[in-house]
Amino acid sequence: MRAMTESLTRQADSLTPEFIAEADELVSHYPVSKRSASLPLLHLWQNHFGFIDDSAMEWIAARLDLTPVNIIELVTFYPWFRREQAGKTIIRVCRTLACALAGSYEVKDKFCQAVGLNPDCEHHGFGHAPPTTADGKFSVEFVECLASCGSAPVALINDDLVENIKTSEIPSLVESYK
Amino acid sequence: MVSLLPTPHPKERRIIFGNISKPGYSPDIETYLAHGGYESLKKALGMKPNEIIDMVKAANLRGRGGAGFPAGAKWSFIKYDDGKPHYIVVNADESEPGTFKDRYILHQDPHQLIEGLAIAAFATNVHLSYIYIRCEFPKAAKIVWEAIKEAKAKGFLGKNILGTGFDLDIYVHQGAGAYICGEETSLLESLEGKRPYPRIKPPYFPAVLGLYMKPTIVNNVETICHVKHILAMGPEEYAKMGTPGDGGTRTMCVSGDVQRPGFYEIPCGGVTLGELINDVCGGLKPGRTLKAVIPGGSSAKVLRAGETFKMKVKGPDGQMVEKEVPLLDLVMDASTLQAAGTMVGSGGVMIMDDTRDMVWALNNLNQFYAHESCGQCTPCREGSLWMSKVTTRIIDEGARPDDAKNLKNIADNIAGRTVCAFGEACSWPTQSFLAKFPDEFEKRVK
Numbered sequence: 001m002r003a004m005t006e007s008l009t010r011q012a013d014s015l016t017p018e019f020i021a022e023a024d025e026l027v028s029h030y031p032v033s034k035r036s037a038s039l040p041l042l043h044l045w046q047n048h049f050g051f052i053d054d055s056a057m058e059w060i061a062a063r064l065d066l067t068p069v070n071i072i073e074l075v076t077f078y079p080w081f082r083r084e085q086a087g088k089t090i091i092r093v094c095r096t097l098a099c100a101l102a103g104s105y106e107v108k109d110k111f112c113q114a115v116g117l118n119p120d121c122e123h124h125g126f127g128h129a130p131p132t133t134a135d136g137k138f139s140v141e142f143v144e145c146l147a148s149c150g151s152a153p154v155a156l157i158n159d160d161l162v163e164n165i166k167t168s169e170i171p172s173l174v175e176s177y178k
Numbered sequence: 179m180v181s182l183l184p185t186p187h188p189k190e191r192r193i194i195f196g197n198i199s200k201p202g203y204s205p206d207i208e209t210y211l212a213h214g215g216y217e218s219l220k221k222a223l224g225m226k227p228n229e230i231i232d233m234v235k236a237a238n239l240r241g242r243g244g245a246g247f248p249a250g251a252k253w254s255f256i257k258y259d260d261g262k263p264h265y266i267v268v269n270a271d272e273s274e275p276g277t278f279k280d281r282y283i284l285h286q287d288p289h290q291l292i293e294g295l296a297i298a299a300f301a302t303n304v305h306l307s308y309i310y311i312r313c314e315f316p317k318a319a320k321i322v323w324e325a326i327k328e329a330k331a332k333g334f335l336g337k338n339i340l341g342t343g344f345d346l347d348i349y350v351h352q353g354a355g356a357y358i359c360g361e362e363t364s365l366l367e368s369l370e371g372k373r374p375y376p377r378i379k380p381p382y383f384p385a386v387l388g389l390y391m392k393p394t395i396v397n398n399v400e401t402i403c404h405v406k407h408i409l410a411m412g413p414e415e416y417a418k419m420g421t422p423g424d425g426g427t428r429t430m431c432v433s434g435d436v437q438r439p440g441f442y443e444i445p446c447g448g449v450t451l452g453e454l455i456n457d458v459c460g461g462l463k464p465g466r467t468l469k470a471v472i473p474g475g476s477s478a479k480v481l482r483a484g485e486t487f488k489m490k491v492k493g494p495d496g497q498m499v500e501k502e503v504p505l506l507d508l509v510m511d512a513s514t515l516q517a518a519g520t521m522v523g524s525g526g527v528m529i530m531d532d533t534r535d536m537v538w539a540l541n542n543l544n545q546f547y548a549h550e551s552c553g554q555c556t557p558c559r560e561g562s563l564w565m566s567k568v569t570t571r572i573i574d575e576g577a578r579p580d581d582a583k584n585l586k587n588i589a590d591n592i593a594g595r596t597v598c599a600f601g602e603a604c605s606w607p608t609q610s611f612l613a614k615f616p617d618e619f620e621k622r623v624k
Contacts, residue, residue, distance in 0.1 A: 029349040032390050038371035039354055043313065077373050078354030080313050096275045097476060097542045098433035098528055144357060144546050145275040146314055149433035150440040159316040
């Protein structure tokens, strides 16, 4: 288990009735097998807390009549889930061919510079947060194809798809998320 | 959102994107109803389920997700009255590099998908369905979920749909950033809450042992959307738009080095590659010449400018004759591209001009596949990573004399030796780049 998740605060101790009601609503979407609600509950959790700690995996497993390893094996598989806090704004630059042809490597470097990150620091997944600024405001990472190749290069900034990115516009784009 | 021309190109025929391109069209149900929405569902509910399947068969609708399997045949594997629960899962995990059509349908015309899905469900005795949307489309998931609630409120979903006694619930399920979940059996494992390792076929054909081990149809977003149009225009009219065996329209997604990248809805077989590049997409950038084309998503084998292909084509007298067909004269349909040794796949056409380095392009794709291999099968887990390491090293340090041979050897030992088609998907780029551009690898040898 990673250091950040060994903190004494357990996310599961601060659940609100609203959160639990939302979780139960998601479980109700899977009348055949509660286990199907694993990903939806992990999304709900990460959207709420920013990352997934040990107590989260224990709580979700218990809610779905599973053992924690059934949840851990998902968190370690899917690149979307992380065990550490990421920046408030996450900039996910598409790395794959059409975007790369349109300059996505420069785009990623420029985003790193604009938020104050070392462009060489890499993100290797396995639950780690993407490289994040010291003030916790921004994370920048490469992701694989975002399915918008016709308007390359693109990035997903939080929930917003930004298309046809010009490197000259990146500083003002970053500014708009501060 | 960009990518759609305000007025259709003369080569286009907008069926799926017919409404989306109208000024003021929005994804809410009132707009959809004002544009004739849910009329096909009403019609379907008055038909016999097998009549609907026969219409889809007669329309020659092939899957638009990549494999190109005939949709009517897929549906007819489901035995209507076998007493088991059946499911339909819509594959909205669009993640094949080069493909970007479903994103726009989900965001801009979600009711088209829901209507098609309700018709498909009625035809195959399905009462519970999921739309699996990749989590990188967070807004699409919200829009589709809103649309489902709207449709339910109007009686198009839920219990006793339009008083016919037919019940259907649809839910949105979000992925979590893994390309492998676009593989249908992996998608089902993911939906069951498990690590999404693809299942081996046989025995785990979704139509037999699918979601929760029950008969299941997995269809791509665009495929399901076509269903309502087949009912609306009739299968003969629909099939006529395409070629024999490949009916209707197909959305071609064009990216890379052309003047006007974007997606274009074109009757199947309605353009040649040359027309698509030079006419529909406005040609290459000034002063550039064509170097390479990946015609059907990143897994499709690359084609080299200037290549010709021996294939049987219909002569002026209607007889089939063997002919040498130049690259730019290839018709963009399933059978022609197959005859050219590649595939129409998901319709993602990536164009590269003479400024591009083919080793660099292959390395980009190799890194993608190394990142996305699920790790279940050793040849793919190890091989995709090796291929990526070798091409990265060639770029960083120059090639060793036997690198090309080794790359080919690795790729040849993945394809055909894995549980799912990812093995082929990750080997075909390496195999085809080596076969088509050997000079680019040779000149890297130090």
